[in-house]
Amino acid sequence: MLIALLPGDGIGPEVVEQAVRVLNVVTDKLTYESAPVGGAAYKAQGHPLPAATLDLAKRADAILFGAVGDPDCDKLERHLRPEQAILGLRKELALFANLRPAKLFPELADASALRPEVATQIDMVIVRELNGDVYFGEKGMRTTASGLREGYDIMSYDEAEVRRIARVGFETAQARGGKLCSVDKANVLETSQLWRDVVIEMSADFPDVELSHMYVDNCAMQLVRNPGQFDVIVTGNLFGDILSDQASMCAGSIGMLPSASLDDQQKGLYEPIHGSAPDIAGQGKANPLATILSAAMMLRYSLGLPDEADRIEAAVAKALAGGARSPDLGGTMTTAQMGDAVLAAL
Ligand SMILES: NC(=O)c1ccc[n+]([C@@H]2O[C@H](COP(=O)([O-])OP(=O)(O)OC[C@H]3O[C@@H](n4cnc5c(N)ncnc54)[C@H](O)[C@@H]3O)[C@@H](O)[C@H]2O)c1
Ligand SMILES: CC(C)[C@H](C(=O)O)[C@@H](O)C(=O)O
Numbered sequence: 001m002l003i004a005l006l007p008g009d010g011i012g013p014e015v016v017e018q019a020v021r022v023l024n025v026v027t028d029k030l031t032y033e034s035a036p037v038g039g040a041a042y043k044a045q046g047h048p049l050p051a052a053t054l055d056l057a058k059r060a061d062a063i064l065f066g067a068v069g070d071p072d073c074d075k076l077e078r079h080l081r082p083e084q085a086i087l088g089l090r091k092e093l094a095l096f097a098n099l100r101p102a103k104l105f106p107e108l109a110d111a112s113a114l115r116p117e118v119a120t121q122i123d124m125v126i127v128r129e130l131n132g133d134v135y136f137g138e139k140g141m142r143t144t145a146s147g148l149r150e151g152y153d154i155m156s157y158d159e160a161e162v163r164r165i166a167r168v169g170f171e172t173a174q175a176r177g178g179k180l181c182s183v184d185k186a187n188v189l190e191t192s193q194l195w196r197d198v199v200i201e202m203s204a205d206f207p208d209v210e211l212s213h214m215y216v217d218n219c220a221m222q223l224v225r226n227p228g229q230f231d232v233i234v235t236g237n238l239f240g241d242i243l244s245d246q247a248s249m250c251a252g253s254i255g256m257l258p259s260a261s262l263d264d265q266q267k268g269l270y271e272p273i274h275g276s277a278p279d280i281a282g283q284g285k286a287n288p289l290a291t292i293l294s295a296a297m298m299l300r301y302s303l304g305l306p307d308e309a310d311r312i313e314a315a316v317a318k319a320l321a322g323g324a325r326s327p328d329l330g331g332t333m334t335t336a337q338m339g340d341a342v343l344a345a346l
């Protein structure tokens, strides 16, 4: 099976390297092809998502992605910025369902920003819509009648978009604890009112799922107050982006959270939820566990290798139990040493 490796920028290549080392030990069924993406691709080829990179992503059985983002590129026209590469891949491949599991490894209770007795309750999946919302609406800069510069980004969802992600939310809840919390801002936004109406309509097909609704500002607060109340959260693109970074820190570190971005078949892109972390890039300080756990999700969701996925996840737990800690977890181990610790625990 062909894996497209898209390491990207900053710490992306550093963490992907460790994930490949781990994959190579658990299975010999994979072949790899790499391609530049993001700022690296812009600098080499003049575009953040070159045609050959997109073609590889389409041909591959699954994609393992690092991160994109480069401060050198922040002043480029938007369509040339590194971030357009990940947005383009998600859209071109119709990867609309982003699963971001946030679970506290018990050994990391002291790394969480929350009190240990609160943090240990965290075991949730955030199901984030990935192809719509304010991310993909009409946007631009214009001048108002009074001569002021004005930026605008249109937020919208149509009912079919809401239905397909809500279905993933309900089904994810069915396979877990049976609780789904739909997060929106229906008290202010029409986009959210439609979201809520459609989710309620769909709940008739899932009588076994206990559905609740929460405004996003309250959800941000509840994630810190009592994260154990959540089983599955389903939400839009922007709210899901923000809430998942917050959930990551409740669960110990942004360097711990993996993700799967799925289409309606088996195809998936797998990446840590964090970015290219320019502040620590090239220093061996990046925690590779989010990417290693993303590789495990890839084995499970796209490649039909659940036992190998279990093996990786167990090795990560064992490495943490054995004291493996990168700086974000309060330790001093390098990126490669964290990879070594997982390999030793396999
Ligand atoms: N999917 C993606 O490729 C993706 C995701 C988020 C941000 N970005 C991009 O990354 C760049 C930097 O963004 P940012 O600083 O807001 O977010 P970031 O996630 O890159 O970093 C935020 C903070 O978390 C730390 N951090 C992140 N990952 C870590 C890891 N694995 N181990 C240890 N510490 C880690 C960083 O050092 C930094 O202090 C921007 O260009 C942004 O657009 C890309
Ligand atoms: C880099 C950016 C476009 C991206 C997003 O907003 O989706 C990132 O923050 C993420 O969480 O994957």
Ligand SMILES: [Mg+2]
Binding pocket: 241, 242, 245, 273
């Ligand atoms: Mg994000």
